[in-house]
Amino acid sequence: MKKIIFFWSLILLASLTVSAKEIFIEPSDNSQEEVQTALIELSSGDILTLSPGTFVFEDGLSLDVDEVIVRGSGINETILDFKNQMSGAQGLLVTSDRVTLKDFAVADAKGDAIKVIGAEGINMINLKTEWTGGPKSTNGAYGLYPVESIDVLIDGCVAIGASDAGIYVGQSKNIIVRNSVAQYNVAGIEIENSYYADVYDNLSSHNTGGILVFDLPDLPQQGGHHVRVFRNKVIDNDTDNFAPEGNIVGEVPRGTGIIIQANSDVEVFDNDISGNGTVNVSIVTYSNETQDENYNPHPKSIQIHGNRFGEGGFDPDVETGELASILYELSGGEMPDIFWDGVLPTSQIIFGQPDVERLVLSNNGDATFLTINPIKFLLPFFDPVERDISKYDGEIRPLSEITINSF
């Protein structure tokens, strides 16, 4: 039996009094139509509450109403189950502004679990996205997937089993990802082509790679910068890479803690980084060919300080991509905690790097380091490998805290 009950309440908004309604829905044989109809008929200010239970869907759901709340009764209580999905490229798609999603789980979506496009304001709070069959290349690409959005909050979420990234924020601005758990994904948390992000108090473990800060060419928004990664636990990322080939994360070797690629102004501090079998931290240039003249493939102004490093590099995954095999060869098997590929624009190889763009590595305990000296690399008879981390010691110029417009 379907049971939809309408509750009416008064909410004071600014000086206007508007009547907002709250809609309750319980699971039924007709959940697809009931939930989708509710999502369409919501008005700004309304709340849609999904009761405890498992809601089964054959098609993707979508929401295009501004300023609404869609909530369940908890990630273990309210399950949106898409294992029988026949159409729709994601479980839930949100295309409107100032939406809050909280307290439910999306399971076994055929594509991405929860995708948010072009939102001005999105709260994703206490959500879970999961592929329940464990890590498989047939799992959907992304768990929580805001893209081209502004003011993104991901708080207290859990993302498991994504064949690309559990939590992926792409081409967005003003981002906070905190108090969340990413496990058994290819990438745990990925911030890509994005500006102004704080990633903190998260646990990223048993992924292929823990936290990725990437920038890619040929996209509407690029030049990723101002990303702070702090107080996270990036530990025991030990799942074989199960991404479908062709995707950039397919090149991430198993056992990578944090990768910073082609971003500027990235500050990584106060994290626990250990148990990553290939390398704990890797700072690299985008190495594929591109015709994009507006793209800068090099990382710059990267600061890594005050982190606690544990064991790393004990089980390099030389089968996946090039990073681990190159590093293994260069290091002669003595894998470092922190790796920088040393690749610079030609002008900087000759004339040197501006001070403000230099890599800074300070106060990271007894973390080991390896980089490649580009000049020595080009000349015969020189060993290009350098391991002296003290050369990179320097004053920290803290990046400012990210604030997002809350609603």
Add this chain to the structure above:
Amino acid sequence: MSSLHAFAVNDELILADDFPTKLSEFTFFDDASAQVPSEGVIPYELISTLFSDYTYKQRWVYVPNNKKAEYKEDWVFDFPVGSVLIKTFYYLYDERNPKLGKNLLETRLLIRKEDQWHAVSYAWNKEQSEAFIKKAGKTIKTSWIDQFGEVKSVRYRVPNKNQCKECHAANDIVTPIGPKARNLNKVYAYDEGSFNQLTYWINKEFIETTPLEIVSPVDWTNEDLDLDSRVRSYLDINCGHCHAPTGSANSTGLYLHLNENRDTHLGIFKKPVATGRGSGGFLYSIVPGKPEESIMLYRMISKDPGIMMPESGKSLMHEEAIVMIKDWISSM
């Protein structure tokens, strides 16, 4: 003064805040089951059309009396408030014998209300006597007999209101896709005789004028035309509304609208971005000469919702287009 016709379109309902439950309330048709339009509801065809699971589509436009649509370069006509674009999707019961009739599935409306365009769909009942509003969409499991006598089954999806917008949005505003001047620039057999549609619209005073020279897309099904033009025409109407800088897939950097000319953005040696298993393990959208390694073709062939393109409105493969795209990539 407009003539008093027994079946005049209900202008008031078109502009109302909500939509009626039944399609018949608009009075777009004199005879709905036979799809005979009311006065002022004019049929039209497009040169190049979107694939929708092999359905046939019949299109009409309604512009309120004494109002005119304005020509826009490279874009759909700017229709006045109160205009409606009407599109009925159907299968022939037996393609070998059209006289056996049509199986009407849904009639989609794009309504130009005071504020903006609104998309809504009505699904036909089994008796084919009435179509009912389906804001949340509907699944119709049905079948037809194709031109070779083969029974084809389909899980046809009537899109929900939000899915309409996924394609019909430019910069997040709902908009028609089809009726651009360039896509209407062809002859149609009206009851009064055959005329170029743009000329007919001018005579009907739907539009004031259009430029003399309009570069039109080609009919991609016409195999006498050159392959590149046919493919670009197909990609434009089937993909280019999302895969454009103004479309909902702009974050991909893959742009397939008619005006894109940069190789990388057209997919040539373009790496996937957020494609997931849609990549099929391949490295680029298009590998010239190698259709079997091109993600574009892989996603056209798939029927898996996590892989296939287009993302919605498709449950069957478009075999003829797959052959054409394969030939095109091979010939590069």
